[in-house]
Amino acid sequence: MKKTTKIFTGVMLIASLALTACGAKNNNNEGGASGSASPSASPSASASVSASPSASSDASAKDMKFAMVTDVGGVNDKSFNQSAWEGLQRLEKDTGASVKYLESKEATNYLTNINQFVRDKYDLTWGIGFLMVDAIKDAAAKNPDSKLAIIDNVVEAPNVASVTFAENEGAYLVGVVAGLTTKTNKIGFVGGIDIPVIKRFEVGFVAGVAAVNPDAKVTINYTGAFDKADLGKAAAASIYNDGADIIFHAAGGTGNGVFNEAKERFKAGKKVWVIGVDKDQSLEFGDDVTLTSMLKEVDEAVYRVSQEMIAGKFPAGVVTTLGLKDNAVGLPETSTKNVSKEILDKVEEYKAKIISGEITVPTAQ
Amino acid sequence: MEQARTVVEMRNITKRFPGIVANDNVNFKLSKGEIHALLGENGAGKSTLMNILFGLYQPEEGEIFVNEQEVAIDGPNKAIKLGIGMVHQHFKLVHPFTVTENIILGSEPKKWLGLAVNKKLAYEQVGNLSKQYGLNVDPYARIDEISVGMQQRVEILKTLYRGADILIFDEPTAVLTPQEISELLVIMRNLVQQGKSIVLITHKLKEIMAIADTVTIVRRGKVIDSLPVAGTNPNQLAEKMVGREVSLKLDKKVAVLGDPVLEVKDLVVKGRSGLNALNETSFVLKRGEILGIAGVEGNGQSELIEALTGLRSVAAGSIRISGVEVAGESPRKISEAGISLIPEDRHKHGLVLDFPVRENMVLETYYQPQFNKNGFMDFDAIDEHATRLVKEFDVRTPTIMTEARALSGGNQQKAIIAREVDKNPDVLIAAQPTRGLDVGAIEFIHKRLVEQRNMGKAVLLVSYELEEILQLSDRIAVIYEGRIVGEVNPAETNDQELGLMMTDYKQPQGGSNIEQAD
Amino acid sequence: MNKLIKAFTKESAVVPFIAILLGLLLGAVIMLIGGYDPILAYKSLLEKVFGNPYDFGETLTAITPLIFTGLAVAFAFRTGLFNIGAEGQFIMGMTGATIIGVSVHLPWYIHAPLAVLVGAFFGGFWGMIAGYLKAARGVNEVITTIMLNWIALHLSNYIINDYLLEPGKGRSYMVDDSAAVTIGWLSRILDDARIHWGMFFAILAVIFYYVFLWKTKQGFELRVVGSNADAARYAGINVNKGIIKAMFISGTLAGLAGVFQVLGVFLNQAVSASPTGYGFDGIAVALLGGNTPIGVFLGAILFGTLSYGAAGMSFGADVPPEIIRIVIGSVIFFVAAPGIIRWFIKRTFGKKRKGEVI
Known part of the structure; x- marks a missing residue:
């Protein structure tokens, strides 16, 4: 009896550890089936969204791939990770570009997740959050052809756009x-x-x-x-x-x-x-x-810089500080x-x- | 006895466990109203057979008939339904519950459409049952307030309450005092007189001779013989059980006493509760003698042993080994000073069951230079040591790499004795050295203890089995409530007198008080 | 030793594989119900792990700390202790390595070994506190180690914030190059994956674990204490000393995991809000591996591979995080519950049921 209890406890322990810890390492999805499926499934749908403010929504945007890597907060943090993802989802809806994210379970995943996108030739990879700085810097230095962007911190590299807020x-x-x-x-x-x-x-x-x-x-x-x-x-x-x-x-x-x-x-x-x-x-x-x-307005920042990328005006090497005058902060x-x-x-x-x-x-x- | 109806018949039962055949084509027949002893050494397969009857195991082959109907017993519930009850060696009771609550657990009388337990009725039923079979159990007592013997009766009541007609007793006397044993035998007779049938699993010949009608002997999974007790004798049974001739009498030369080697003076030791478990106990042990400490369990024996071996701190008094004071020293120091211990509980204290035999053989000496090289275990030396001891002490183990767990109780005990004796101690303390062992193993161990004594070692034997004390000791000291209440010469005393001293009914007449020995 | 032999006997070797298969099968069913393609998902998982040199290297990086923390927990288990504190010891190991890596400047042949040793000692010391409290005061190590996890986290944050912080970075200064234990040439071969000497030390640690526990005098003592503390006492072994020693060694192993994360992977230590999880994963690894050296090693590989490969399922097959957690959870569950598998084998292959021993 005692032995059974021990084994059972052990099993439950492992199972719960696995569920809480291990599985969370890297995750992403495409932001819901509807978000990813509709524009690509029916070309007419993307035509209809061209009524959006983005005039540059054209065939080239649809071939472009945007991605973001969250920090350990995950994509449903009701805060900047979520906000950034909303920005990318809006980008997808407005331009037909494909978007994707990966969650980081802990700090070692920052770099590997960013590299996953960089190596898969994504057009622009976002690092969301202050703590991404070392990983973005490293990935940018080793992949000079790639384009990366970071929120809330500054990376001085010719292929990185940095966005901070006042x-x-x-x-x-x-x-x-x-x-x-x-x-x-x-x-x-x-x-x-x-x-x-x-x-x-x-x-x-x-x-x-x-x-x-x-x-x-x-x-x-x-x-x-x-x-x-x-x-x-x-x-x-x-x-x-x-x-x-x-x-x-x-x-x-x-x-x-x-x-x-x-x-x-x-x-x-x-x-x-x-x-x-x-x-x-x-x-x-x-x-x-x-x-x-x-x-x-993290979503606004992500959206805006991604749009500039589509328009061919990616602010590489530039630090953009968004403040009151940009309506990026406020009440x-x-x-x-x-x-x-x-x-x-x-x-x-x-x-x-x-x-x-x-x-x-x-x-x- | 007239030809009685057969209530249980087991035909050609075969049960295999990985590596062994526990029951090999076994036949067993129980008649109504008899006490049928199932005799065998530990591991012979007698418990397995009864566990099959009680539905705990399923046999690979064979049939079971209950009241001449073929049945399939797929679990204890089925067995209970067929009127079979089992009194286990280790009681399965809930301690904070009352006797009645334990008995009705799982088959409570209900009231209010089954929504509540009818406690009043339950207490009444249990009281009546207890009276009917002369068990004399208080239905309202809490389990943790009653003695072990009473707890066993609660187990018996549990089976009766569930309507058992066939009762299986698994080694029922192992945990009882001599008085409780004789009471149990009366109860068993009572039960058969009222029409119950009893299977008694045991390896104690004395009990069988005292109470059983029929005896079936099992050895290595096979039935050797089944015969009426009236036509046999203990020596014959022992021989059938062990498979060779066994001498039940011990040849003992007269003790040649040497110098005092263990001197205990005014020893005071606190027990678990903080009260004095030993009160100013004094005695002297000389080379070449076996001093038996007789007493009912829980009168300070464990504390005495623990204090002597350094496991329990000494509140006052002195312990000298060959004149050197060791009270309060560490167990290792004391061990090195010349004390060896065969502990009471071999599983808990004597062995590491998960370890192979060879590692158990060096449990106390592993750190000594002969088993060590620069902090690394010298397994060549350890293997050699273990191989030698296994051979010398006839420890039956497949290899020295076998886990101690896999050995039978007797062989585990042999391994411990081998280890302790090999340390070549001045004083060998043997606590309950044969508890739960079969005749063959007991014989071996007793011989070894006497051999040590003959070699001029001092042996301190602590046992709850009076027979053992009487047989082995050169002197007997009786311990009661933490004091040595008297000393007797084994040649001049008997069970009855000792039993009374152990329960403090009577001081010994003319027995020199051991405290004066100093 | 016996267990080692058993591990290679037929049934024991088959059970984990069937367990993994069953787990994957259950995961596949769940993915099918959710409308995802399990074959693509598993293909993506494998690709993520073995698909290219970079990911393969990074998988090794993910496995390494799990070997250490798994061994740490297993070591304590062997001595009869439940070390929930590998997490805190891990953090202390990181901190020790960071302090030496950042604040002293020495030639590499002194600097790196010193950083490793100090970090390992920090971890060991942290484990020893719990060991001491248990031995001297009888405080349950489960409680103390949990508490010490949080103390370690905040103590470490304090040390970094107040003494080692690189302004504006939210982490310590980078450790000196002389303290780093990265292996540049191997990283270059593996496409810049973060390969470091810690991986070799992890294998050495597995060997140490085996040799120390099964071949040395002290290891023997600790195993006796762990298997039967009463018998140890009767045999004259100082149980309390053993407990303290075991927690020190256990903590050292966990500390080394942290040391190599700092000196080999990050080269700095971030101010972190919550525990990293390596210590807790170590518990699962130890249980998976049955506290045997080979078992822990394989358990860490399984755990690390699944964890790292999970990103592949996400990336390649768009399986959402929740479902990936269920899939990985079911694999671990089946591996951890060999009884279920044995039952399954017997049912499936029609062998007769053994009597259950009660």
């Missing part, structure tokens, strides 16, 4: 909202890992708050993870307990915990706010707790639900000043 500018604007909305003059910031991208969020946000409400105090908390909702929840709880009424998170999946904590408090009759990140998170977490979000239109007209007017005012150069938002490092 997160600090967008964060500055939500900082303005937070500074004007807070009643307790206590505001929180929950970050994922303390890396430069996230640091830009923090620095911009703190500057924005200070610009409109010098008395407000911002508590900074880095959880050390992008995929640990429990850590986010714990961090949010301690910040709210400390009297803060608004938290801005830049922590990916960890941030989901911040929303959950806020929702619990809302249900208990206490009004607290969360400012979302990357996407319009009010759509997912509701208007009860979502004050606004700091949009970071979603749904903000009007919870943010007053006066505050939004203030936001517009600051936005104009930043674009005009009257205000220079500090950056990290």
